[in-house]
Amino acid sequence: MHQKRQRPTTGRITINDVAERSGVSIKTVSRVLNNEPSVRPSTRARVEAAVQALDYSPNPSARGLAGTQSRMIGLIYENPSPNYLFRTITGVLEACNGAGYALSLQAPSPDEPNLAESVTRFVSQSRVDGLLLIPPVGDVVAVLDALEAIGLPYARVSPLDGRPGLGVSVDDRHASAQVVAHLTGLGHRRIGFISGHPEHGATQSRLEGYRLGLLRKDLDFEKELVVEGRFDLESGRRAGAYFLDMKNPPTAIFASNDEMAAGLLQFALERGWRIPEQLSIAGFDDTPLSRTLWPPLTTVHQPIRHMALRATELLLEHLDIHNHAAGARLGSRVEVFDAPLVERGTTAPPRA
Amino acid sequence: MHQKRQRPTTGRITINDVAERSGVSIKTVSRVLNNEPSVRPSTRARVEAAVQALDYSPNPSARGLAGTQSRMIGLIYENPSPNYLFRTITGVLEACNGAGYALSLQAPSPDEPNLAESVTRFVSQSRVDGLLLIPPVGDVVAVLDALEAIGLPYARVSPLDGRPGLGVSVDDRHASAQVVAHLTGLGHRRIGFISGHPEHGATQSRLEGYRLGLLRKDLDFEKELVVEGRFDLESGRRAGAYFLDMKNPPTAIFASNDEMAAGLLQFALERGWRIPEQLSIAGFDDTPLSRTLWPPLTTVHQPIRHMALRATELLLEHLDIHNHAAGARLGSRVEVFDAPLVERGTTAPPRA
DNA sequence: GAAAAATTTGTTAGCGCTGTCATTTTGAAT
DNA sequence: ATTCAAAATGACAGCGCTAACAAATTTTTC
Numbered sequence: 005m006h007q008k009r010q011r012p013t014t015g016r017i018t019i020n021d022v023a024e025r026s027g028v029s030i031k032t033v034s035r036v037l038n039n040e041p042s043v044r045p046s047t048r049a050r051v052e053a054a055v056q057a058l059d060y061s062p063n064p065s066a067r068g069l070a071g072t073q074s075r076m077i078g079l080i081y082e083n084p085s086p087n088y089l090f091r092t093i094t095g096v097l098e099a100c101n102g103a104g105y106a107l108s109l110q111a112p113s114p115d116e117p118n119l120a121e122s123v124t125r126f127v128s129q130s131r132v133d134g135l136l137l138i139p140p141v142g143d144v145v146a147v148l149d150a151l152e153a154i155g156l157p158y159a160r161v162s163p164l165d166g167r168p169g170l171g172v173s174v175d176d177r178h179a180s181a182q183v184v185a186h187l188t189g190l191g192h193r194r195i196g197f198i199s200g201h202p203e204h205g206a207t208q209s210r211l212e213g214y215r216l217g218l219l220r221k222d223l224d225f226e227k228e229l230v231v232e233g234r235f236d237l238e239s240g241r242r243a244g245a246y247f248l249d250m251k252n253p254p255t256a257i258f259a260s261n262d263e264m265a266a267g268l269l270q271f272a273l274e275r276g277w278r279i280p281e282q283l284s285i286a287g288f289d290d291t292p293l294s295r296t297l298w299p300p301l302t303t304v305h306q307p308i309r310h311m312a313l314r315a316t317e318l319l320l321e322h323l324d325i326h327n328h329a330a331g332a333r334l335g336s337r338v339e340v341f342d343a344p345l346v347e348r349g350t351t352a353p354p355r356a
Numbered sequence: 357m358h359q360k361r362q363r364p365t366t367g368r369i370t371i372n373d374v375a376e377r378s379g380v381s382i383k384t385v386s387r388v389l390n391n392e393p394s395v396r397p398s399t400r401a402r403v404e405a406a407v408q409a410l411d412y413s414p415n416p417s418a419r420g421l422a423g424t425q426s427r428m429i430g431l432i433y434e435n436p437s438p439n440y441l442f443r444t445i446t447g448v449l450e451a452c453n454g455a456g457y458a459l460s461l462q463a464p465s466p467d468e469p470n471l472a473e474s475v476t477r478f479v480s481q482s483r484v485d486g487l488l489l490i491p492p493v494g495d496v497v498a499v500l501d502a503l504e505a506i507g508l509p510y511a512r513v514s515p516l517d518g519r520p521g522l523g524v525s526v527d528d529r530h531a532s533a534q535v536v537a538h539l540t541g542l543g544h545r546r547i548g549f550i551s552g553h554p555e556h557g558a559t560q561s562r563l564e565g566y567r568l569g570l571l572r573k574d575l576d577f578e579k580e581l582v583v584e585g586r587f588d589l590e591s592g593r594r595a596g597a598y599f600l601d602m603k604n605p606p607t608a609i610f611a612s613n614d615e616m617a618a619g620l621l622q623f624a625l626e627r628g629w630r631i632p633e634q635l636s637i638a639g640f641d642d643t644p645l646s647r648t649l650w651p652p653l654t655t656v657h658q659p660i661r662h663m664a665l666r667a668t669e670l671l672l673e674h675l676d677i678h679n680h681a682a683g684a685r686l687g688s689r690v691e692v693f694d695a696p697l698v699e700r701g702t703t704a705p706p707r708a
Numbered sequence: 709g710a711a712a713a714a715t716t717t718g719t720t721a722g723c724g725c726t727g728t729c730a731t732t733t734t735g736a737a738t
Numbered sequence: 739a740t741t742c743a744a745a746a747t748g749a750c751a752g753c754g755c756t757a758a759c760a761a762a763t764t765t766t767t768c
Contacts, residue, residue, distance in 0.1 A: 064417075
């Protein structure tokens with residue numbers, strides 16, 4: 005029935021078909037595909053028409069094999085909150101789609117103790133052109149060192165250290181101070197603070213912001229008004245137990261993330277407190293949670309999606325510029341985003 | 357300084373190096389790498405040792421170009437809840453890591469109206485071996501038709517139709533009936549129901565389960581006790597407004613997802629109702645939300661991570677078996693998972 | 709112990725593209 | 739016109755691997 009055909013092992017359209025149809029060599033087609041200069045506009049148009057007509061799209065494997073790029077970037081994550089990851093991915097994909105890159109996702113398996121090794125393995129197995137690092141992976145020095153040893157470009161979201169490289173971050177300190185300003189503006193003078201996980205980087209700067217906010221209003225920093233949490237619900241509840249049982253409890257409590265604020269709120273409601281009348285609560289991050297709680301939470305909005313988008317753009321820009329020079333030093337560029345306060349229902353003036 | 361070397365354009369180790377070191381041909385190395393049979397155990401061992409020693413990992417691009425597989429699967433999503441996506445990805449990656457596959461993520465851009473076209477483009481640009489489809493993408497017939505036309509294998513999570521193919525699902529109907537059984541067991545006889553988005557597939561089966569549950573206790577299905585929601589917080593609040601204002605409100609309300617339950621809870625608390633004393637509430641999905649709310653929500657646990665893991669395994673199994681036959685018909689196999697009831701704090705006996 | 713069958717291994721030709729370098733064409737400068 | 743540089747295009751060799759087939763080796767059979 006079927007005659008054994010000569011060439012076409014795959015039915016797919018190749019660069020040859022495009023070249024033939026537009027009457028140029030495959031190399032010229034390749035030039036057009038890669039936006040190389042020195043192609044006459046008229047030929048470029050002809051080639052593009054052929055591409056269009058044949059609905060051709062280049063084979064990434066062939067490109068990857070012949071060239072130096074794979075047009076794929078990787079995102080490695082470890083224990084993020086679902087919301088954080090979701091917003092990040094959304095932003096990354098926006099940037100990727102715009103630039104014709106694909107996204108490969110990877111999470112180190114929990115039984116792999118050495119993160120740097122995991123990352124290296126992932127990179128060597130998947131041959132991504134670059135990596136996007138989000139906390140806490142982006143804060144592990146060993147990982148960064150390993151990547152630089154290999155010469156793989158990366159960009160970081162919310163880097164903590166001053167290490168040079170590509171990245172985006174938010175001014176946690178400033179935003180925290182704003183929260184305190186909001187609270188003092190309402191009339192609060194006794195403001196509790198729930199700090200975060202000591203190993204998480206934002207913890208320190210948010211605490212600093214809290215102190216800064218107090219300082220600006222000439223309020224004393226009182227050690228007993230600060231509790232260390234773990235960025236989770238439970239530690240918010242524990243902090244609640246601590247604060248609400250004080251002989252002279254604060255009139256407002258600033259939890260340095262939403263989860264802990266939720267725990268605190270939950271605990272206070274359970275105890276029969278009325279929020280925000282008897283106690284103002286503020287959070288940080290503006291996760292969807294903050295709108296789901298009742299009353300909805302006053303918090304700081306983190307432009308996570310946008311940050312991820314921008315970080316990806318920085319990375320891709322770098323890749324496009326240095327697509328030939330493999331080990332090109334990453335320029336250093338960190339963009340800082342605003343994290344605005346969102347006033348909702350958990351903050352109000354203290355009872356007179 | 358540097359002498360121009362002969363061959364090594366990339367510093368990377370190739371199959372040739374492994375072949376040389378183990379004293380066999382590259383084809384034999386290839387056989388070992390791909391777990392092909394008819395390699396003598398002793399040679400296999402020798403090759404594996406060399407692989408190990410050289411820390412070699414095959415170039416995916418070369419494999420993809422030469423062979424018929426890319427060892428990459430794609431996951432396409434559209435408007436999932438962050439939690440759903442997160443748990444899904446976790447499961448998918450577990451399966452991928454175990455099998456040496458990579459995961460490429462893609463979301464159709466919102467300004468692309470034709471989903472089937474988006475999917476086709478993604479597939480042809482990324483050359484994935486197979487696709488994992490989650491709701492609602494997996495329910496779009498045009499997408500499935502397009503994939504079958506191309507001959508790309510896929511597996512679905514929670515397929516609604518009876519279309520043959522690979523998939524995993526949960527018995528929504530049974531689980532819903534269980535919720536009703538729980539409520540009636542507590543003594544409730546007047547049970548409200550908030551159904552879901554009419555276009556979302558689970559909606560119908562959860563409603564059926566509700567009816568079934570009533571039937572089993574010889575309770576009448578009353579139309580006025582069913583409200584149509586949209587699976588979001590706001591519709592839960594609206595449903596709350598409806599139910600709480602009834603002359604004879606139900607003593608228990610079953611919301612067919614957690615978000616709506618949260619909205620209802622929020623609204624009821626706002627109105628000053630005491631939960632669960634005055635009103636029992638049950639949800640569906642067991643999102644983290646359900647533990648964050650106060651009181652914590654009684655709900656149905658969906659084993660999303662596990663389902664995604666299993667769906668991926670089914671897909672990969674298929675790929676491994678049919679890795680040569682491109683258009684091999686997908687076998688039909690749908691595994692059904694249990695969705696157990698989780699009793700927490702929002703359900704209690706009605707007031708006497 | 710030779711022939712036949714089964715098993716294991718090797719040889720070679722691409723897969724579809726990009727990089728290198730050679731060649732042709734074009735435009736500017738005599 | 740003629741020369742020459744610059745711009746545009748093309749020819750061709752791989753990139754590292756797998757598929758198809760060929761060859762060598764081992765095992766089985768009588």
